[in-house]
Amino acid sequence: xxxxxxxxxxxxxxxxxxxxxxxxxxxxxxxxxxxxxxxxxxxxxxxxxxxxxxxxxxxxxxxxxxxxxxxxxxxxxxxxxxxxxxxxxxxxxxxxxxxxxxxxxxxxxxxx
Amino acid sequence: xxxxxxxxxxxxxxxxxxxxxxxxxxxxxxxxxxxxxxxxxxxxxxxxxxxxxxxxxxxxxxxxxxxxxxxxxxxxxxxxxxxxxxxxxxxxxxxxxxxxxxxxxxxxxxxxxx
Numbered sequence: 449x450x451x452x453x454x455x456x457x458x459x460x461x462x463x464x465x466x467x468x469x470x471x472x473x474x475x476x477x478x479x480x481x482x483x484x485x486x487x488x489x490x491x492x493x494x495x496x497x498x499x500x501x502x503x504x505x506x507x508x509x510x511x512x513x514x515x516x517x518x519x520x521x522x523x524x525x526x527x528x529x530x531x532x533x534x535x536x537x538x539x540x541x542x543x544x545x546x547x548x549x550x551x552x553x554x555x556x557x558x559x560x
Numbered sequence: 561x562x563x564x565x566x567x568x569x570x571x572x573x574x575x576x577x578x579x580x581x582x583x584x585x586x587x588x589x590x591x592x593x594x595x596x597x598x599x600x601x602x603x604x605x606x607x608x609x610x611x612x613x614x615x616x617x618x619x620x621x622x623x624x625x626x627x628x629x630x631x632x633x634x635x636x637x638x639x640x641x642x643x644x645x646x647x648x649x650x651x652x653x654x655x656x657x658x659x660x661x662x663x664x665x666x667x668x669x670x671x672x673x674x
Contacts, residue, residue: 479659480659480660489667490667490668491562491564491650491652491665491666491667491668492603492650492665493562493664493665494662494663494664497660497662499660536602536603540659542659544615544616544657545608545615545616545657546593546608546616546654546657546659546661546663547605547608547616547618548605548663549605550602550603550604550605551602552602553602553603
């Protein structure tokens with residue numbers, strides 16, 4: 449069983465919809481949680497970073513962490529075609545180094 | 561553009577061969593990370609260097625090695641290549657090695673082993 453599980457999709461939604469992306473994890477030592485976005489043929493780029501349980505909002509994006517359930521989510525409001533990409537969750541325990549553990553990634557398509 | 565550069569963009573080689581991938585971090589960044597991305601394993605952390613010293617190791621095979629030079633660029637050496645080593649290899653850099661330092665990824669090197 450992988451430490452981080454993420455539904456690979458693909459997920460296809462109409463423009464303007466609210467998108468929910470999720471990851472579950474098994475290692476209770478994970479403290480830092482991130483969401484990366486990866487466009488086709490590009491490297492991942494950091495979207496959101498959270499440390500504790502709760503919500504963090506940045507524009508149309510909201511990251512949610514529930515440590516008790518070992519579950520993290522990314523919500524995208526008013527989705528745009530430019531949001532079409534693969535979204536990867538990542539997390540780490542940080543014991544002196546960022547050894548990120550990534551989910552498989554969810555491929556998202558926003559249809560105009 | 562993240563500011564991290566990787567060369568070459570594509571590499572095609574044969575089993576048993578040895579290749580070197582190169583990464584130049586963003587100006588001012590001291591940490592360099594290497595990742596492997598394949599369809600079946602996803603994105604996996606290989607190794608991190610900070611200011612020339614190895615800082616952390618992940619799922620890096622013994623056939624693979626890396627180093628960071630005094631000018632902070634890094635090289636990932638892959639030897640005795642196997643078909644299963646075909647993947648995208650990403651380099652990332654961050655300003656330091658702290659828990660919240662953002663990693664900026666390069667465009668990757670696509671390695672194909674025939």
